[in-house]
Each structure stands twice: as structure tokens, then as C-alpha cells.
Amino acid sequence: MATDKLFRKRQRLVSDFTFGRHTAKVFDDMLTRSVPFYGEIQRMIGELAADFAVEGSNLYDLGCSTGNTFCLLDPLVSKGVRFVGVDSSPEMLAKAREKVKRHGMQRAHEFVCADLNRGVQVTNASVVIMILTLQFIRPLYRHTLIKSIASGMNDQGCFILVEKVLPRDSMLNRLFIKYYYAFKERQGYTTMEIAQKREALENVLVPYRLEENQELLLSSGFSQCDVFFKWYNFCGLVALKTRHDSPAKAE
Numbered sequence: 001m002a003t004d005k006l007f008r009k010r011q012r013l014v015s016d017f018t019f020g021r022h023t024a025k026v027f028d029d030m031l032t033r034s035v036p037f038y039g040e041i042q043r044m045i046g047e048l049a050a051d052f053a054v055e056g057s058n059l060y061d062l063g064c065s066t067g068n069t070f071c072l073l074d075p076l077v078s079k080g081v082r083f084v085g086v087d088s089s090p091e092m093l094a095k096a097r098e099k100v101k102r103h104g105m106q107r108a109h110e111f112v113c114a115d116l117n118r119g120v121q122v123t124n125a126s127v128v129i130m131i132l133t134l135q136f137i138r139p140l141y142r143h144t145l146i147k148s149i150a151s152g153m154n155d156q157g158c159f160i161l162v163e164k165v166l167p168r169d170s171m172l173n174r175l176f177i178k179y180y181y182a183f184k185e186r187q188g189y190t191t192m193e194i195a196q197k198r199e200a201l202e203n204v205l206v207p208y209r210l211e212e213n214q215e216l217l218l219s220s221g222f223s224q225c226d227v228f229f230k231w232y233n234f235c236g237l238v239a240l241k242t243r244h245d246s247p248a249k250a251e
């Protein structure tokens with residue numbers, strides 16, 4: 001796995017972050033060193049997806065990058081489920097195609113190069129996954145996008161959304177950022193790398209507050225949602241179209 005050194009050298013002018021060739025090359029290393037508990041988040045998604053994926057339906061990964069999630073899900077999800085990966089970066093998709101081939105994935109699958117700002121056509125979906133991608137979609141288009149996801153999902157389907165989120169309180173915001181940077185330093189990133197990447201993401205990654213994302217889901221066709229993962233400003237949400245019976249009281 002190539003090491004992420006994209007921001008190691010001092011840049012006179014930091015340009016906006018992109019998901020092109022240079023990022024795709026080091027992306028897997030970047031992801032595991034930049035997302036706290038990425039492995040555990042993926043493991044939990046595997047568990048959820050395996051329970052909701054239905055034979056004969058589609059499972060979508062929107063913003064699939066290099067295809068990590070499909071490789072993880074392949075042994076867990078019934079073989080009769082077709083995988084559809086969507087991403088706007090041809091370089092990421094080239095890596096994804098190569099990776100699922102190397103992985104020996106036999107099931108029906110497709111990778112689609114498309115800009116999610118323009119919406120997405122989801123059909124017969126039992127599971128839709130969107131990991132750290134909605135935050136890159138322009139806020140103006142998020143509602144339409146989530147509505148189109150919800151309307152293309154089957155009634156018993158589940159939508160799994162992982163996002164960076166902002167705390168409501170400004171002091172907590174500062175503290176969460178401080179703890180996140182400490183995490184990145186523990187992963188071997190220098191203070192300068194952290195600062196330059198932050199600058200590059202400034203106008204590109206636009207996080208919502210957790211409640212804003214919940215509101216977005218509930219106003220777009222999902223009848224309920226819950227948090228399945230939270231680490232400071234990283235959050236995993238699971239949304240369902242159909243309300244299920246109340247669970248039994250805690251044992």
C-alpha cells in the first residue's frame with residue numbers, strides 16, 4: 001500500500017483537495033490513517049448489510065472509491081445480491097475494478113462513473129451505503145440526492161451513512177478537532193501535513209451537524225434513523241424506510 005505523503009512538502013499555495021490520480025494512488029493508506037476506527041466501521045457495516053441485503057436486489061456503494069467496502073462485503077452478503085459502485089473519479093474506479101478482480105469477486109457487479117451532485121438512479125435496492133461522501137456533495141443538492149436514494153430503495157431497505165459531523169457547541173468543536181489532530185499525529189502525520197490537508201479540504205468537505213443529517217434523512221423518505229457509531233466528529237447513521245416494531249426492553 002503506497003504511503004500517503006500528499007501534504008508532506010510545504011506548499012506555497014494549497015489548492016483544493018481532489019480525488020484524482022495522486023489521491024487514488026495513496027487513498028487506502030490515507031483512509032486508514034485518517035478515519036478513526038475505519039476497520040471497525042467497515043466491520044459494523046458488513047454486519048448490517050448482511051442482515052438487510054436481499055437475494056435478487058441491488059446493494060449500492062455511493063462514493064465507493066477503491067472498492068474496499070465491496071471486498072469486505074463480498075464474503076458476508078448473499079451471492080444473489082448485485083453490487084453497484086458509484087464514484088465520480090475514474091482513477092478511483094480503475095483501482096476498484098482492479099481490486100475486486102484481484103479479490104476474486106464472482107457476483108454480478110457494476111461500477112458507474114457519475115457525479116452525485118446530479119442525483120443518482122437507485123433501483124431495487126435493499127442496501128445503500130455512503131461512507132464519507134455526502135460531505136463532498138454540494139449542500140444545495142443533498143436533499144434531492146437523499147430523496148432519490150430513498151425512493152429507489154425497497155421498503156425493508158437500509159441506508160448506511162457515515163459522515164464527519166460538527167458539534168453544536170463551539171468549544172466542543174475546538175476540542176474534537178484537537179483530539180482528531182492528535183489521532184492523526186499518532187498515525188504519523190506531521191503538524192504541517194495536517195494543517196495543509198485541512199486547508200485543502202476547507203471549501204470541499206462541508207460537514208453538517210448530526211441533527212441536520214438526521215433531519216435530512218427523515219425529511220427525504222426515511223421513517224427512522226439511529227446512530228450506530230460515533231467518535232468525536234465521525235458518525236455512522238442507519239436509516240430505514242419502514243418503521244419496525246419497537247424492540248423488547250433491555251434485558
Ligand SMILES: C[S@@+](CC[C@H](N)C(=O)[O-])C[C@H]1O[C@@H](n2cnc3c(N)ncnc32)[C@H](O)[C@@H]1O
Nearest residue numbers: 019063065087088089115116117131132133136
Ligand atoms: C472519502 S471518499 C469515500 C471513501 C469510501 N466510501 C470508502 O469507505 O472507502 C469520497 C469518495 O467520494 C467520491 N466523490 C466525491 N464527490 C463526488 C461526487 N460529486 N459524485 C460522486 N462521487 C464523489 C470521491 O471520488 C471519493 O472516492
